[in-house]
Amino acid sequence: MTCYKLIYFNMRGRAELSRYIFAYAGINFEDQRVEWKDWPSIKNTFPLGKLPVLEVNGFLLTQSLAIARYLAKKAGLLGGSDLATAQADALVDNLNDFTISIPWRENDPKIKAQKIDKLFQSHLPKLLDYLQRHLGDREWLVGDSVTWADLYWHVCFTTFSALRPGFADRHPALCALVKRVEGIPNLAQWIQNRPVTEF
Amino acid sequence: MTCYKLIYFNMRGRAELSRYIFAYAGINFEDQRVEWKDWPSIKNTFPLGKLPVLEVNGFLLTQSLAIARYLAKKAGLLGGSDLATAQADALVDNLNDFTISIPWRENDPKIKAQKIDKLFQSHLPKLLDYLQRHLGDREWLVGDSVTWADLYWHVCFTTFSALRPGFADRHPALCALVKRVEGIPNLAQWIQNRPVTEF
Numbered sequence: 001m002t003c004y005k006l007i008y009f010n011m012r013g014r015a016e017l018s019r020y021i022f023a024y025a026g027i028n029f030e031d032q033r034v035e036w037k038d039w040p041s042i043k044n045t046f047p048l049g050k051l052p053v054l055e056v057n058g059f060l061l062t063q064s065l066a067i068a069r070y071l072a073k074k075a076g077l078l079g080g081s082d083l084a085t086a087q088a089d090a091l092v093d094n095l096n097d098f099t100i101s102i103p104w105r106e107n108d109p110k111i112k113a114q115k116i117d118k119l120f121q122s123h124l125p126k127l128l129d130y131l132q133r134h135l136g137d138r139e140w141l142v143g144d145s146v147t148w149a150d151l152y153w154h155v156c157f158t159t160f161s162a163l164r165p166g167f168a169d170r171h172p173a174l175c176a177l178v179k180r181v182e183g184i185p186n187l188a189q190w191i192q193n194r195p196v197t198e199f
Numbered sequence: 200m201t202c203y204k205l206i207y208f209n210m211r212g213r214a215e216l217s218r219y220i221f222a223y224a225g226i227n228f229e230d231q232r233v234e235w236k237d238w239p240s241i242k243n244t245f246p247l248g249k250l251p252v253l254e255v256n257g258f259l260l261t262q263s264l265a266i267a268r269y270l271a272k273k274a275g276l277l278g279g280s281d282l283a284t285a286q287a288d289a290l291v292d293n294l295n296d297f298t299i300s301i302p303w304r305e306n307d308p309k310i311k312a313q314k315i316d317k318l319f320q321s322h323l324p325k326l327l328d329y330l331q332r333h334l335g336d337r338e339w340l341v342g343d344s345v346t347w348a349d350l351y352w353h354v355c356f357t358t359f360s361a362l363r364p365g366f367a368d369r370h371p372a373l374c375a376l377v378k379r380v381e382g383i384p385n386l387a388q389w390i391q392n393r394p395v396t397e398f
Contacts, residue, residue: 130247
C-alpha cells in the first residue's frame with residue numbers, strides 16, 4: 001500500500017488543493033503540520049528549503065502543483081482527454097498566477113491593504129469574467145465532470161474571500177460552482193473538520 | 200490530422216519550450232510571431248490578453264507550461280511513470296519559479312542589473328546545486344530517458360546565459376546536460392535554424 005505524508009505549515013495555503021484531492025478520493029494521508037517555531041531548524045532538510053513536500057513511500061516530491069497534479073491523476077481528476085487535461089492545467093495556472101501575485105510578504109499593513117485592493121480591483125475582475133465565460137452554463141469548468149481545476153477554484157475562492165469578502169458577488173455562476181464543490185460529500189466533510197486557520 | 204498554431208512574440212521567451220518539443224517530436228506547427236507594434240490592437244482577441252496561445256484544430260489553449268505539458272504528452276516526454284512525471288513537473292516548476300523572479304519589466308537599467316546580480320548570486324546557486332544533486336551521475340534529470348525537464352533546462356540555460364554568461368561554470372554536470380540536449384539531432388537542427396533573438 002502506498003503511504004502518503006504531506007508536510008506543510010499549519011495553514012491551507014499551498015497544500016490545501018492536495019488535501020482536497022486526498023479527501024475527494026478517500027485516500028488516507030498523514031497531514032503533518034510544521035510549527036513556525038520549528039521551521040528554521042528543519043528548513044534545510046527539505047529540497048530547496050521549501051514546503052509543501054509530499055512523501056510517497058519515503059520519496060520526496062516538491063512543488064505544490066506538481067504534487068496536486070500527481071494526486072489528481074490518482075483521483076481521476078485530471079480531465080477526460082489530453083485537451084481537457086491541458087485546459088484544467090491552464091485554469092489552475094491562471095488561478096495560481098493571481099494567487100502568487102498577492103503581496104503575502106509585504107510587512108507594512110497599510111501598503112499591503114492598498115496593493116491587495118488594487119489587485120482585486122484591477123486584475124481579479126478580468127480573471128473572474130474569463131472563468132465565468134469559460135464555465136458558461138456547464139456544471140464544471142472542464143468537460144462534463146469535476147476536475148482538480150474546480151477544486152482549486154474552491155481553494156482560491158476561500159482564500160480570496162478571507163482577504164476581500166464578497167469579491168465574486170458579481171459572478172453568480174462562479175459562486176454556484178463553489179456550492180457545487182462544497183456539495184461533494186467527501187469534500188464537505190473535509191471542509192467541516194479541517195483545522196481552522198486564517199489562510 | 201491535427202493542425203497546431205503556436206502564437207507568441209518574436210522571441211524564445213515563454214514559447215520556446217513548446218517549440219523545442221515540436222522540434223523533438225518532428226511535429227509540424229505554424230510558428231506565428233506577433234510584432235510588438237501589432238500587439239495592442241489584437242491583445243484583447245486572446246484569452247486574458249496573454250500569449251503564448253496554442254491553437255489546436257481551432258481550439259485555443261493558454262498558459263505556456265500547460266501548452267508544453269500537453270505537447271510533451273504527445274511527444275512521450277512526460278516521464279516513464281506517474282512519479283517520474285511528477286518529478287519532471289516539479290523540476291520544470293522550480294526552473295520556472297526562478298525564471299519569473301527575474302525582473303524582466305524593471306525599466307531602470309541600473310536597478311535591473313543590480314536586481315539580476317543579486318538574484319543570480321543569492322538564489323541561483325542553490326537551485327543549480329539542487330539540480331546537479333538531483334541529476335547525480337545519470338544522463339537525464341528524470342529516470343533514464345529524456346523528458347521535457349531536460350529540454351526546459353536547455354531553454355533556461357540559454358536565457359540565463361544571455362543575462363550572465365558563465366553562470367553555471369561551477370556546475371559541470373549541468374553544462375554537460377546542456378550539451379547532451381543539443382546533441383539530439385532534431386533539437387540541434389531547431390536551435391541552428393530558429394530566428395535569432397536576444398531572449
